Amino acid sequence: MPEPVFQVEDYEGVPVALERAVWEDKILHPVLGHPEVREYLQEIRLTIQSPEAVYPSRRDPRSRLFYRSDLTRGEFKDYWLVVVVKYVREPSGSKGYVSTAFISRSLKKRSEKLWPRSTN
Helix, strand or coil, rough: CCCCEEEEEEECCEEEEEHHHHHHHHHCCCCCEEEEEEEHHHHHHHHCCCCEEEEECCCCCCCEEECCCCCCCCCCCEEEEEEEEEEEEEEEEEEEEEEEEEECCCCCCCCCCCCCCCCC
């Protein structure tokens, strides 16, 4: 069984895990990954638990992009922390897995926002 770096519940109460192999071999990869998020592990967790906005992925219908803008600092102050979570159906129910995390200058509004839902 893969070793998790952490497991939390997302804004809907679904368990989401960040696996050690994804963190170390994918996200922190110096060339192909996003090593700039190395110091943001706790913030990644907070983004999943309490996002400012969540949008569906345009590339994978099973994935969602979680955004927070108040957690970055230093050279990335006022940028967005983005966490991509892929959801799968398991025998015990739905579960999410962090597939990547990165820092973005802007919020990409490419489709209908899932969270927070509009009350109009």
